[in-house]
Amino acid sequence: MIIAVAGFVHLLAVVVWVGGMFFAHMALRPSLALLEPPLRLPLMAATLGRFFGWVAAAVAAIVGSGWGLIAGTGGMAAAGLHVHLMTVLGLVMAAVFVFIRVVPYPRLVAAAARQDWPRAAAALATIRRLVALNLALGLVTIGVAVLGRGTT
Template sequence: MATLLFVLHVLGAVVWVGGMAFALLVLRPAAHEALEPPQRLALMDGVFRRFFRILWHVVPIVVLTGWAMWLGWYWGFGASIWHVHLMHLTGLVMAAIFGLVALGPGRAMRAALAAGDRPGAATALDRIRKGVSVNLALGLLTVAVAAWGRFGG
């Protein structure tokens, strides 16, 4: 059972962090080069609508499998080692940021596009970009902490 929890946890983290890296580092620059603003907004709306729908399933899996491993594998909250506590903190912060981004600017962008308000949609998209950027940095830090704690510390 511990192996299944670990596999689900790692796969969820890969989807979450990898998806953010792809969206920010590959898709966004390519869309800026190839598309005019109206098409770019429509593309990014579709991308984030689909990505956020996936994350509404992935984020709870990552959090719940993390807690299950923490309680069962790492001997609970009080006995855990430093990297597990830091992963817990960054994971909860990332989950909160995701929820705020998806429910705030994510919804605002869809509503603005539906109303034909491209400037409003662009503002919301920029807020999404900023939130996803923070989460990507936290996600990469979390992966580094996991690797460091597992093998270095």
């Protein structure tokens, strides 16, 4: 039962993080090009601020439940190759998220507060590239987790 709950929490948090990145990158970002920088950049700073709070909780839940699943099923030595790969990819994704949250995101907020639109746009462009990277890693990780399950 505890393993089932850990699996549920793991998947729920993956949905929040990867689904949120998919929406932000594929739907919200292209549509916001309709707005001028003084509207678009503060809106993105506020939207990302809210989303990153949820991502921080999702990352903690994914790592915690992931280690719980490993510990409850015989430890790392008994885990398949797909779990080893998922752990590495998940930790890289978490590091990319922490970098976004502590480097370009505060730059976006500070530049938007100063109404320095060129610097705010540059910080947002960095965030966009890193979110695209994490989205790609997230989709690959889901593939590794699900497709690898029957084969490793």
